[in-house]
Amino acid sequence: MIFLIFLFFDTIQEISSSNCIAIGSDDSSLRIWYQNMVFLKEISENKIKTLDFDNENNILLAGLNDKEIAIFNTINNSLVSFVGNRSINSILSVNKTHILTGGDNSLVFYNIFNHNYYPIVQPDDFYGEISCLRLLKEKNLILIGSKLNKILVYALATQQFRVNTMNSRIRFIDILNKDFIVSQCSPEQICVQKLEANHSLTQIIIGNFNKKIDIFSIKIMNDSLILIGLDFEIKGNKKNYLCLWDLKNGTLMQYETEKKTKSIESLDSNTIVYGQEKGRLDLLSLVDFQNKYILNTENDIEVLKSIENCNSTILESLSRSKSVLSGPITSITFSICSSFNTTRKEILDQTLTSKLPDKVSSEKQFITNSLINDVSEANTNYFMTTFTSSLEKNSFSVTLAQNFLTTSMIQNEQTLSSYNNIYVASTDSTIQEVQDIFNGENIKALTNLMTSNIEMNDCLKNCSGNGKCKLANNIKYECECNENYAGSSCEINILPCWSNPCKNNGSCINNLNNRTYTCECFRPIKEIILYYGQNCELKKDICENETCSNNGKCYDIENKAECKCFSKYYGERCENESNEMKAIKTTIKITSIVAIIVLSLFFLTLICIDISKFFCCNRMSDKTSYNIKNIDNAKRFVYVMAEAINLDHLSLNFDDMNLNELGKIT
Structure with missing residues (x-):
């Protein structure tokens, strides 16, 4: 009994407490490494370019080539994929309902439940090639790394961008908190930066390699240790390194790898997994630098992502990779990079300044309405490049941008602002002040309006964000609804x-x-x-054309025809027989042959008996005819002899004679 209790707790721990690593490579398979085993999940025919894990929904998000997005549920093993609106280089879980993708000069929100999309429209070449997306959840900010030498800070509250220009392409960003953001900041430097109140980035620690580098991956282990995957030239030859930057003493240790280290992920505070080109995956202890070569896929490993609380039962239902290696554990040596030095400083980074347009069109101002309560449209801050974004309507025409706003990008966390973007149309100069009232900018106008007798209940509802407020007959403010909206507060959408x-x-x-x-x-x-x-x-009946080889029953499982085989059959289509079934069929066949032989011999015996009886009957008939003929001849002989000797006195009664006796006489 005690053994069973321990076994139960051990099983629970295995299911709920272990982390695993999702592996995205340039083939169609999603691989999951778990306790020295690698499991395969076929998700598409396209290359996996980026991964992210949503802890709240327990779903793994994958961005693929050809604008495809795959969503894998790690709890129930379900998989959903759909084609998006733009190219995808990076994918990010924003909240329970929405994800964000960054591609080539594009940034797009998607609803993961109905797959509606909302591109954030900006001028050409504003984004450049987006390489990475990071969420600073406590500030409702998204950091966007661009190969156009800049880091964009996007505020979900105001839908405004802050542009931080850099001196190098940004391939990767990692975040510990708002005061600890790490990225490459120049062709020769890596920087730890903090985010200021105006969303500018201030460099606080600079690591200078004093040679040109390209950083492909960064992993913050804690506030004193950062892992870096990079390459740089030595005497004209490219060398690939895995580096450990110790911020306490300012040193950098390096280990030369065979290929580029394109992704680094932590299993715990002392263990990492790092993936290289050509499909090599290694496990490294940061305590004693013991390294184990654990996987070789022959496909470039593009991205690694840690999955919390892996369900081993679900993983066991997946197929296992044949490329898992159980190589020996080797000790690797990190050497000190003598050319590297660390500098601590606080300077204000150079940024562009711009001013918001004085007038914003009604459609644009409506779409860029704040997503969070009590946040009005912000003015430009000092040393800040500010751009106001606009959400493009869904080309599928499922819903307008209003649906995106009312469902909220930060669903169940914050509410929509009630008083942004109210529009007033009047020829009366005093009425023009109403615009400033609803924007919260003119207290005097607010006082004047409140003391007047003009009704403005409909406008206080912001026309539901679907119209403009105008003065009617100088006695009432009413809503002039946008196209496809109706109602006193434009609250009714009349689109089918x-x-x-x-x-x-x-x-x-x-x-x-x-x-x-x-x-x-x-x-x-x-x-x-x-x-x-x-x-x-x-x-559609998925099983319409699936017979399962007449050895099983077809079921619709995740929109695929799956066969459940009868006993003693197996295979994807139940096309294979078990050895037991083969033995049964062989026994039945042999038994049938023996039975046929026995029955055949039985019928042959009966036929032989019948033929024998037939011939015996014919012989008895011939003998009887012969005896009767002899009796007739005997009678004639007796008459002749009696006639000859004149035995008149003899009175012979042949009729009374025994025929058998006469036969004997003859």
Whole structure:
């Protein structure tokens, strides 16, 4: 009994307490390393470029080539994929409902449940090639690394950007907190930076290599140790290194690797996993520098991501990789980089300054409405490049940007501002002050309006963000609704798609000419139509053409035909027989042959008996005819002899004679 209790707790611990590493490489397989085993999950035919893990939903997000996004649930082993709107170089979980992707000159929000997307529109070449995205959750800020030599700070509250110019391309950023942000900052330097109140980055620690470097990966272990994957030239030859930057004493130790270290991830405070080009994955202890070569995929490892609380039961249901190595543990040597030095300083980084446009169009001002309560449109701060973003409407026409705002990018955490972006239209000069009132900028106008007799209840609701406030007959402020909205406060969306009639992740397309809609049903794969019907409410029978070799039953599992085999059959399509079934079939076959032989011999015996009886009957008949003929001849002989000797006195009664006796006489 005690043994069973210990076994139970051991099983619980195995399921819930262990971390594992997701591995993204330039093939179609997602690999998960767990306790010296690697499991495979086929997610697409495209190369995996980026990964992120959502701890709240327990989902692994993968950005792939051809604008594809895959969402893998690590709890129930489900997989959903869809094609996005822009290229994807980096992917980031923002909250429970939305993710963000950065690509080539593009930044796009996606709703992970209905797959609607909302590009953040900026002028050409504003973003450049986005290489990484990082979330500073406590500040509701997103840091965006660009190969256009800049780090963008995007405020979810105001939807404004702060541009921090750098002297080198930014391939990677890692964050410990707002006061500890690490990235490459010049062709020869790596910097620890802090985020100021105006969203500028201030360099506080500078690591100078005194030679040109390219940093591909950074991992902050704590506030005194940073791991770096980089390369630099030595006498014209590129060398690849895994480096340990000790901030306490300002030294940097380096270990030469075979290929570029493109990603580093920690298992715990003393153990890391690092992946290189050509598919090499190593496990390294930072205590004694013991290194173990654990995987070789022959495909470049692009990204590693730690997954908390791996479910070993789910992993066991996946196929295992054949490329796992169980090589010996070797001790590696880190050498001191003599050319490296560390400097601590606090200077204000150089940035551009700009001023917001004096006038913003109503459509743009509506779309850029704050996502967080009590945050009005911010003015430009000193030493700050500020750009106001606008959300582009979903090209699927499922919902307008308003849906994005009302559901909120920070759902269940904060609420929409009630008084931003109110518009006033009047020829009366005193009424023009109302615009400043609703923007919270003119207290005098607010006082004047409150003391007047003009009704403004509808406008106090901000026209639901779907219209402009105007003065009607100098006695009332009312809402002039935008197109496709109605109601006293523009609270009613009259588009057919507003009610989300399309089921099963179908995309709704508004037909504005006749106020109808069309559902474009969700396709997990471009060539396969899985759902159909007016509202995509019907699902195609996945098992229609699957017989499971007549040895099993087909089930629809995650939109795929899966066979559940009958007893003693196995295989993907139940096409294989077990040895036991083969033995049973062989026994039945031999038994049938023996039975046929026995029955054949039995019938042959009966036939032989019948033939024998037939011939015996014919012989008895011939003998009887012969005896009767002899009796007749005997009678004639007796008559002749009696006639000859005149035995008249003899009275012979042949009729009374025994025929058998006469036969004897003859």
